[in-house]
Amino acid sequence: MSLDAAATDAEASFAAAQGSLLRGARSRAQMTLHDVEGATRGEFKAASVSAYERGERTISVLRLLRLASLYGVVLDELIPESVDVDPSVVGRARSLWVDQFGLAELGGGARIRIDLARLDDLDGPGWDQLRTFVSFVCTRRRGRLGRVVTLRADDVWGVAAMLGVTPEEVLTVFDREGLTRPA
Numbered sequence: 001m002s003l004d005a006a007a008t009d010a011e012a013s014f015a016a017a018q019g020s021l022l023r024g025a026r027s028r029a030q031m032t033l034h035d036v037e038g039a040t041r042g043e044f045k046a047a048s049v050s051a052y053e054r055g056e057r058t059i060s061v062l063r064l065l066r067l068a069s070l071y072g073v074v075l076d077e078l079i080p081e082s083v084d085v086d087p088s089v090v091g092r093a094r095s096l097w098v099d100q101f102g103l104a105e106l107g108g109g110a111r112i113r114i115d116l117a118r119l120d121d122l123d124g125p126g127w128d129q130l131r132t133f134v135s136f137v138c139t140r141r142r143g144r145l146g147r148v149v150t151l152r153a154d155d156v157w158g159v160a161a162m163l164g165v166t167p168e169e170v171l172t173v174f175d176r177e178g179l180t181r182p183a
Contacts, residue, residue, distance in 0.1 A: 016055035017080035023053040025071040025078060039070060061161040068158075069132055072139070075158035112151045112171055113181040122177060129162040148181050 026036065026049070033046035044067070051057035059067075068075045119131060134149050151159060160167040174180045 012055065014080055015058060018059075018078065019053040019055035021078050021080060022049075022059075022067065025067070025073050026053070028073075029071040031071070036067075036070065040066070065129065065133075065158060065161060069136060072136065074136065074155065075161075076155075112156060112174060113148050114151065114174060114179045115181045116147055116149060118178050122179075126163040130159060133158065133162065 026033075031039070033049050036044050036049050037046045044063075048057065049067075052059050064078055065075055068078055114134070116134065119127065119134065133155075134151075137151065137155060138149060156170050157167045160170050163170065163173055165173055171180065
C-alpha cells in the first residue's frame with residue numbers, strides 16, 4: 001500500500017471515528033437529525049449531519065464547534081484521539097485536519113486563567129463564541145461562572161479556532177486583550 005493510499009485509509013478511519021463521536025453526542029443530547037436541522041434553523045441540514053456521522057463528509061472546525069455547543073459537549077469530545085491504521089500514518093489524518101485550519105496541538109498541562117469580567121467587555125463573533133464556550137466549560141465541570149475560569153490545554157485549541165489563531169498564540173491574544181489573570 002502506498003503512503004497516499006495509507007493516508008487515505010487513515011483519513012477514512014478518522015472520519016468514521018469522528019462520525020461515531022458525532023452520532024453519540026447527538027444521541028446523548030436526545031436529538032434526531034431533524035431536531036438538529038430545526039434547532040440550527042437549517043444551518044445544518046439533516047442529510048449533511050448524517051453524512052458527517054457516516055464519515056462520508058468532513059466538517060470544518062467552526063461547524064464542529066457549533067455542533068459541540070448544540071450538543072452540550074466540549075470540542076475535544078468530537079475529535080478521535082487515534083485511529084487503528086498503519087503506524088506510519090497514525091495521526092496524519094488528524095494532523096492534516098488540524099493543519100487545514102492553521103492549528104497545532106497544544107502539549108503539556110498548560111492552563112490559562114481568564115478574567116470573565118474583561119471577556120464580557122470584548123465585542124466580536126470570536127469573543128461571543130468564547131463566552132458561550134466558557135459557559136459550557138463551567139457547566140461541564142459542574143461549576144458556576146465566577147470571576148475567573150481556567151482553560152485547560154485541551155480547551156485551548158478549540159479557543160484558538162474560535163479566535164482564528166494558533167493555540168500557541170492564544171495566550172498572546174489573551175494578554176493583549178487583558179484577559180489573563182495570574183494563578
